[in-house]
Amino acid sequence: MSFTDILTVLLLLAGASFFLAGTVGLLRFPDVYTRLHALTKADNLGLGLMLAGLALQAESWTVVARLLLIWVLILLASSSVAHLVVRTAQQKGIRPWKR
Amino acid sequence: MNIASHLATSRPRAWLFRLVLFSLVWWLLTDGATASWPVAVPVILIATLLSVRLMPALSWSVPGMLLFVPYFLWHSMRGGVDVARRAMHPQLPISPVLFDYRFRLPPGLPRVFMANIVSLLPGTLSVEIDSEILRVHVLDEAGDTRQELALLENRLAAIFGLTLSFVDSEGQH
Numbered sequence: 001m002s003f004t005d006i007l008t009v010l011l012l013l014a015g016a017s018f019f020l021a022g023t024v025g026l027l028r029f030p031d032v033y034t035r036l037h038a039l040t041k042a043d044n045l046g047l048g049l050m051l052a053g054l055a056l057q058a059e060s061w062t063v064v065a066r067l068l069l070i071w072v073l074i075l076l077a078s079s080s081v082a083h084l085v086v087r088t089a090q091q092k093g094i095r096p097w098k099r
Numbered sequence: 100m101n102i103a104s105h106l107a108t109s110r111p112r113a114w115l116f117r118l119v120l121f122s123l124v125w126w127l128l129t130d131g132a133t134a135s136w137p138v139a140v141p142v143i144l145i146a147t148l149l150s151v152r153l154m155p156a157l158s159w160s161v162p163g164m165l166l167f168v169p170y171f172l173w174h175s176m177r178g179g180v181d182v183a184r185r186a187m188h189p190q191l192p193i194s195p196v197l198f199d200y201r202f203r204l205p206p207g208l209p210r211v212f213m214a215n216i217v218s219l220l221p222g223t224l225s226v227e228i229d230s231e232i233l234r235v236h237v238l239d240e241a242g243d244t245r246q247e248l249a250l251l252e253n254r255l256a257a258i259f260g261l262t263l264s265f266v267d268s269e270g271q272h
Contacts, residue, residue, distance in 0.1 A: 018179055025186030033236045034195055037224055038186050044219060045179025066127050079218040083225045086236060090226050096236060099194045 004056050011053030018046030031097040032089045036082045044075055113156035114147065121146045157208055163257035170254055171216070178221035182238065196240040197226065200233045200248045203263040204255060213255050220251065 025038025051067045058064045121143045129135045185193055204210050214225040214233060222238040237244050256263050 018183055021183030021186050025182060028186060028191060033224060034193060034238060037238050038182050040218055040224070041178040041182045042186070045175060048175065062127060062130060069124065069127055075219060076215065079215045082218050083214060086224060086226045096195050096197060
């Protein structure tokens with residue numbers, strides 16, 4: 001196993017642990033607003049780390065560019081969708097959970 | 100508005116730029132496969148047409164954009180680590196609050212762009228864009244949300260080549 005392979009494994013594991021943390025947040029956080037915090041931020045970082053790990057294994061620069069494009073498009077989609085969900089929640093009068 | 104008059108009124112640079120951008124995206128997605136051209140040409144043209152109609156031409160600065168990339172990557176990382184830590188922590192250390200931020204950016208794309216980025220930064224989620232106000236849901240009220248948002252707004256102003264009106268430390272005009 002080369003150094004690059006080891007780095008890929010580490011990045012994939014780090015990415016997976018952020019997905020896990022995002023899912024734990026989805027289950028443990030108390031309301032729709034806080035749950036979307038967990039989903040958008042932890043999963044985006046997890047995905048970014050995973051794509052970085054895969055980019056190290058890419059055979060050409062177009063593959064790297066395509067992975068980057070995927071990340072940017074998913075960032076755009078997840079932040080837009082999170083905004084639409086919480087905006088709808090607010091318009092329906094769902095009050096944020098308070099400690 | 101028909102296509103011809105729209106072509107005449109919009110800026111040709113925006114057309115050209117978006118045509119090149121969408122062609123590049125298609126080329127990347129298909130790995131330059133020539134067999135896809137009969138589909139690619141109409142799709143790219145329609146995408147360009149729609150984008151120019153839905154999103155007006157806007158000037159943006161390349162240095163501002165390049166400076167924004169490391170800032171965004173660093174804060175996305177912070178945001179992910181912060182929320183992951185809170186989710187895994189036994190005591191679930193969150194104390195959410197809604198916060199209203201008064202925009203200094205002009206209406207339109209800069210504000211939408213800011214609302215999108217805010218949701219990816221540590222501890223903030225855009226709830227609503229309301230005339231002059233961006234309402235954000237803050238995961239932990241302990242942080243200085245106003246200052247973080249003001250700094251982000253400065254960065255975005257640099258991208259779009261805008262100067263923001265003077266704001267004192269309280270964020271009031």
